[in-house]
Amino acid sequence: SQTIHQWPATLVQPVGSPLSLECTVEGTSNPNLYWYRQAAGRGLQLLFYSVGIGQISSEVPQNLSASRPQDRQFILSSKKLLLSDSGFYLCAWSREGNQPQHFGDGTRLSIL
Amino acid sequence: SQKIEQNSEALNIQEGKTATLTCNYTNYSPAYLQWYRQDPGRGPVFLLLIRENEKEKRKERLKVTFDTTLKQSLFHITASQPADSATYLCALGGSGGSYIPTFGRGTSLIVHP
Numbered sequence: 515s516q517t518i519h520q521w522p523a524t525l526v527q528p529v530g531s532p533l534s535l536e537c538t539v540e541g542t543s544n545p546n547l548y549w550y551r552q553a554a555g556r557g558l559q560l561l562f563y564s565v566g567i568g569q570i571s572s573e574v575p576q577n578l579s580a581s582r583p584q585d586r587q588f589i590l591s592s593k594k595l596l597l598s599d600s601g602f603y604l605c606a607w608s609r610e611g612n613q614p615q616h617f618g619d620g621t622r623l624s625i626l
Numbered sequence: 627s628q629k630i631e632q633n634s635e636a637l638n639i640q641e642g643k644t645a646t647l648t649c650n651y652t653n654y655s656p657a658y659l660q661w662y663r664q665d666p667g668r669g670p671v672f673l674l675l676i677r678e679n680e681k682e683k684r685k686e687r688l689k690v691t692f693d694t695t696l697k698q699s700l701f702h703i704t705a706s707q708p709a710d711s712a713t714y715l716c717a718l719g720g721s722g723g724s725y726i727p728t729f730g731r732g733t734s735l736i737v738h739p
Contacts, residue, residue: 520669556731557630557715557730557731558670566642599633611726615672
């Protein structure tokens with residue numbers, strides 16, 4: 515069966531510090547991968563998605579970036595965090611774009 | 627602009643009753659609609675997918691309807707239980723050439739024993 519791992523579960527970072535969140539998927543190959551942010555009481559905002567290694571599409575301009583160095587690894591990064599980057603970050607995978615998405619348990623990011 | 631509306635107020639019902647959640651949309655022509663369940667501090671979990679040519683889909687105590695004329699989907703949980711308490715998200719996809727779903731903000735369901 516397929517599983518998705520996302521870490522860390524909780525992260526507290528100072529403003530201006532770098533960020534690296536990692537997500538890995540097991541049990542499937544060539545998945546579509548997604549990064550979302552969910553602010554309190556808000557919907558899921560799609561940040562990045564990838565249909566293959568090295569292929570990244572950005573949905574929202576911001577100081578975040580994403581990379582897919584391996585087929586089942588998706589990384590969300592920032593060189594300098596802003597207060598507005600606080601939120602709940604979720605990684606997800608799907609077989610195709612129109613197929614159900616399967617989410618990790620998220621990272622709660624707090625910027626101080 | 628495209629809009630997905632789910633009731634922002636929590637739905638409170640008694641155990642054993644049927645819960646009905648609504649997802650309305652405007653300026654969309656979705657090819658499919660999905661429903662997810664999200665518990666506090668967890669990622670959403672996929673429940674059901676219904677395509678534009680389907681009127682109704684069932685899975686155990688869950689039923690989803692999709693009315694493309696009314697631009698609305700209804701999500702029903704029959705014989706609700708306190709364990710069904712969660713936030714339920716609808717997601718629409720396949721509109722305007724984009725196959726990636728867009729999520730609504732979700733509705734909180736609270737089932738009282």
